[in-house]
Amino acid sequence: MLATLKKNRWSYLAVAAFLLLLVLLPTQLLAEKTSILILIGIYSMVTVGLCLLMGYTGQVSLGHAAFFGTGAYLSAILSTRYDLNPWLAMLVAAIATGIFAYLISYPIFKLRGNYLAMATLGLGIIIWILFRELSQYTGGPDGLSGIPNFSIGGFVFDEKLERYFLVWLFCVGALLIAQNVVGSRAGRALKGIHGSEAAAESVGINAAQFKMKIFVLGAVYASLAGSLYAHHAHAIGPNAFDFMASVMVVTMAAVGGLASIWGAVFGAATITYISQDAIVELGRSYPRLAELDVVIYGLILMLVMIFLPKGLFVSLRDALDTWRRRRAQRGAAT
Amino acid sequence: MSGALLETKALTKAFGGLTAVDKVDLSAEVGKITSVIGPNGAGKTTLFNLIAGVYMPSSGDIVFEGKPLGNAPPHKRAALGIARTFQNVLLFDNMTTLENVMTGQHPRSRYGFFEAALRLPKARREEETISLKAKRYLNLVGLGMHADRNPLSLPLGQQKLLTIARAMATEPKLLLLDEPGAGLNALEKQSLSELIRRIRDMGITIILVEHDMDLVMGIAEWVVVLDSGQKIAEGTASQIQKDKRVIAAYLGEEEVAE
Numbered sequence: 001m002l003a004t005l006k007k008n009r010w011s012y013l014a015v016a017a018f019l020l021l022l023v024l025l026p027t028q029l030l031a032e033k034t035s036i037l038i039l040i041g042i043y044s045m046v047t048v049g050l051c052l053l054m055g056y057t058g059q060v061s062l063g064h065a066a067f068f069g070t071g072a073y074l075s076a077i078l079s080t081r082y083d084l085n086p087w088l089a090m091l092v093a094a095i096a097t098g099i100f101a102y103l104i105s106y107p108i109f110k111l112r113g114n115y116l117a118m119a120t121l122g123l124g125i126i127i128w129i130l131f132r133e134l135s136q137y138t139g140g141p142d143g144l145s146g147i148p149n150f151s152i153g154g155f156v157f158d159e160k161l162e163r164y165f166l167v168w169l170f171c172v173g174a175l176l177i178a179q180n181v182v183g184s185r186a187g188r189a190l191k192g193i194h195g196s197e198a199a200a201e202s203v204g205i206n207a208a209q210f211k212m213k214i215f216v217l218g219a220v221y222a223s224l225a226g227s228l229y230a231h232h233a234h235a236i237g238p239n240a241f242d243f244m245a246s247v248m249v250v251t252m253a254a255v256g257g258l259a260s261i262w263g264a265v266f267g268a269a270t271i272t273y274i275s276q277d278a279i280v281e282l283g284r285s286y287p288r289l290a291e292l293d294v295v296i297y298g299l300i301l302m303l304v305m306i307f308l309p310k311g312l313f314v315s316l317r318d319a320l321d322t323w324r325r326r327r328a329q330r331g332a333a334t
Numbered sequence: 335m336s337g338a339l340l341e342t343k344a345l346t347k348a349f350g351g352l353t354a355v356d357k358v359d360l361s362a363e364v365g366k367i368t369s370v371i372g373p374n375g376a377g378k379t380t381l382f383n384l385i386a387g388v389y390m391p392s393s394g395d396i397v398f399e400g401k402p403l404g405n406a407p408p409h410k411r412a413a414l415g416i417a418r419t420f421q422n423v424l425l426f427d428n429m430t431t432l433e434n435v436m437t438g439q440h441p442r443s444r445y446g447f448f449e450a451a452l453r454l455p456k457a458r459r460e461e462e463t464i465s466l467k468a469k470r471y472l473n474l475v476g477l478g479m480h481a482d483r484n485p486l487s488l489p490l491g492q493q494k495l496l497t498i499a500r501a502m503a504t505e506p507k508l509l510l511l512d513e514p515g516a517g518l519n520a521l522e523k524q525s526l527s528e529l530i531r532r533i534r535d536m537g538i539t540i541i542l543v544e545h546d547m548d549l550v551m552g553i554a555e556w557v558v559v560l561d562s563g564q565k566i567a568e569g570t571a572s573q574i575q576k577d578k579r580v581i582a583a584y585l586g587e588e589e590v591a592e
Contacts, residue, residue, distance in 0.1 A: 177451040184450030184457060185436075185443055185464065188429065192437045195426030202386065202420070203504050204412035204441030213447060259428070 018262075022172075026164045034160045036276045038232055041167040042225045043268040045174045047252040048261060049221030052178055054250075055258030056187065057214050058194030059109070060117040063124025064249050067219040069131055069241030070097045071226025076144045076236055077137055086150045090227035094220050101219030105212040124246045131238040143237030147230050163232050170228060171265075174221055179261045181217075190214055244294060248275065251301045257311025266313040271297070338397075339364045339539045340385065340416075340508055345394035347380055354380040356563035357394065362508065362541050367534050369542045369554035371574075373583055376560040378543045379421065382512050385541070386418045387411045398508070413441040417506035419497040421513045425485040431496055432481040435468040438503025442467075468503055475499040475529060491522035498529065508539045515546040527553050551575065559583065 026034045050064045074093035078084040084092070108119050131138050138144065150157045150166060157163045181187050192200035193207045200207055230236050239245075248271060256267030275293060282289050308315045338361040347355040355377045362368045370378050383389045385396060387408040396403045398414060406414070417438075426434050443464055449457040472478050475495040480488060485496055494514055501509055511530070515523050523546065530553055534540055544550045550557065551571040559567040559574060561583040567574060574580055 180453050181447060181450050184461065185440065185445060186447050186450050188433055188437045189440060191428045191433075192426050195428050196424040198388070198408075199420065199424040199426065199500075200437070201388075201408040202412060202418050203438045203500060204409045205437070206407075206409045217447070 014262075019172075022168055026161055033277070034164050036272060038160065038164050038167050039229075039276060040265075040269045040272045041164070041171040042229050042232070043249070043252060043272050044171050044265045045225035045228075046222045046249050047256065047264040047268045048174055048178050049218030050249055050253050051256065051258055051261065051264045052181070052190070052214050053218045054253060055260065056182060056194060057190040057211060059211055059215070060113070061120040061215075061218075061246075062117050062243075062250065063120040063122070063127070063246050064218070064222055065241045065243075065245035066124045066127035067097050067101060067222035068226040068229070068245065068249075069127060069238075070100065071223030072230040072236050072241070073131060073138055073144070073226075074223075075227035075230040076147045079148055079231070080144060080146055081137075086148055086227075086231050090224065090231070093227050094223045097223035097226075098216050098220045101216045102212065105215045109208060109211050109215070121243070121246070125243055128238060128242050131241060138238070141238060143235060145235035147234045147236070149234075150231050157231075167228050167232065170224060174224070175261055175265070182261060186210070186213075244297075247301075248297055251297050251304075254301055254304050255312050257314030260311065260314050260317075263311055263313035267311065270312070271300070274300075337364055338362060339399060340541070341397045342381075342385070343395045343397065345381070345384060345396060346392045347377075347384055347389055348392045353563050355384060355391075355560075358560070358563075358565050360558055360565070362539050363556065364539055365534065365537055366555045367530065367540045367542060367553055368556045368558065369544060369550045370558050370560060371544065371547070371550055372560035375562075376583075377563040378560055379512060380563075381560070382418065382510055382541075382543055385510060386416060409441075412504050412506075415505070415507035416510065417501035417504045417508070418510035419494070419501050419512055419514060421516065423490075423493050423497055425493060425496060425500075427484065427486045429485075430482050431477060431485050431488070432465070432468055432472060434485055434496060435472050435499045435503045436464050438471070438500040439464040439467055440504070442503075442505050471499045471503045472496075474502065474532075476525075491518045491526075494518065494526075495529070498533075502533065502538075506538060508541065509533060511540060511542045511544075513544055514542070515544055515549045523549055 026037055030037065046064065046068050050061060053059050053061055071093045074096055075086065075089045078089035078092060079086050104123065108116065108123070111119050132141055149163075157166055189200065189205045189210050192203070192205055193210060197207050229240075252267035252271045253264060254267065255270050256263030256265070274296065279289075279293050279296070304312060310318070340362045342358055342360045344357045344359060345355055346353065346357055358377075358381060360368075360370070360381070370381060372378055380389065384391055387403070387406055387410070390405055398416065403411060426437065429437070443460045445457045445460045469478065469481065472481060475498055477488075477492060477496060477499065480492070485493060488496065498511070498514065514526055514530070518526060527549060530540060530542070542550065542554060554571055557569060557571055557574045558565060559577070559580050566579045566583060567577045569577070
């Protein structure tokens, strides 16, 4: 009893610290890096959706950037060509992406393991080709520009800091929903499917249905993140949603520990920092190294999978837990 | 008063050229322990998988509570009241023992993604009931003090008990136990027999597949013997022990079924 109370106290403290950090980062600590902090929020949403699918339910997807892309492109097309309000464009994009994911889930979840990975990889590449080739809608390789800002009444989100808070409002919402789902009856069903599909079915869990639902939820998360990205960056191109983007999201999830909601944020932050800041800085001094970013992600993914299969975040948390327990024991002994 | 809760009628399953279950008629009486025995490869586990809905029969019928099960998938059969354990345990190693049992409450609870996402009162209420009942089933098998442990950190005997608790949490009418005694020591087997009897006394019908003859003969009220997919005998434990065909099948006097 005391242990759970203590644990609760720690997790409330952690959430409070996290929210405080969210406010302090763009205003005090890292104001000059607000753009990167916005991207971290956007990628956290995509990663959390993937974590629900991969880490909790055990279904690999190597094409998650496709849904990120459909969200971004639909938002961009609807708001630039059809003058739809950005909020409405975002909503339509999320619904359309959700329906698309629902339809695709029927054939795709007939597959398992490596075959599922290959199918999702193929899906990601097909969608990416469509972004490039349907140029009368998507602008082809050049992409689309002039995507408007979000606005509420007369208030326009035209400052970075405003968009930062908007993005993180959505992100924290997505995290809380994911956290609630994971700790629920549905969450146990998902984990059960991961643990043993046969056993899950034997206790009445409709595995096919739960896989489909979590796939759709992950796709909707990615789509919302894509819309936020489009209305933040104001211009999008196909390369942000290519195969490497999918691999990057998988790397973020892996660094965070796959089956950890808050780990997803950690993973997204680490990898986004490396790709948007560290490699750029490195490229200034050693131009050759900047071209090696693909190698760097691959290396990170490999090292994490080999040495820290639970992910950097979860491993660190476990180490901290052990240290705290030891200290408590020592405290009790003296 | 009684009758058959589950009946198989000329149930047949062929895998290519091999007929694993061959026109088997089996009847599990309400509130009784029926045991299916037979040498390795006799078709016991295939029979189980047919009843649980993992395999669909090549021909024949399975009738549960007077209604044919047809092509209902395993999760639907669990909801109807057919629960099972697995020979190879199959616990969820990504959850605590209590959570493993809580998954068993799945067909007896309703709230879904939406209520969970927003933590609506309905979700919280149901979650309370689920955890309360799960604790009760964990206590039933005597694992109440291990609620927070990882199931794979328990010894095999307790893991097997945990799978029974998980199956019981689905609140079944029929419980299928697939070799619950395999790998247990004498003491564990004894408490297992007691547990199975206690579950029977709760009014739950049990079909038990088991290798251990002492265990079967001690608790089974009706024994069905399979050999090479066919039913070769059935009767009470003492009748079966004297049956010549059964002895032949086990000792391999004429035809040896591997």
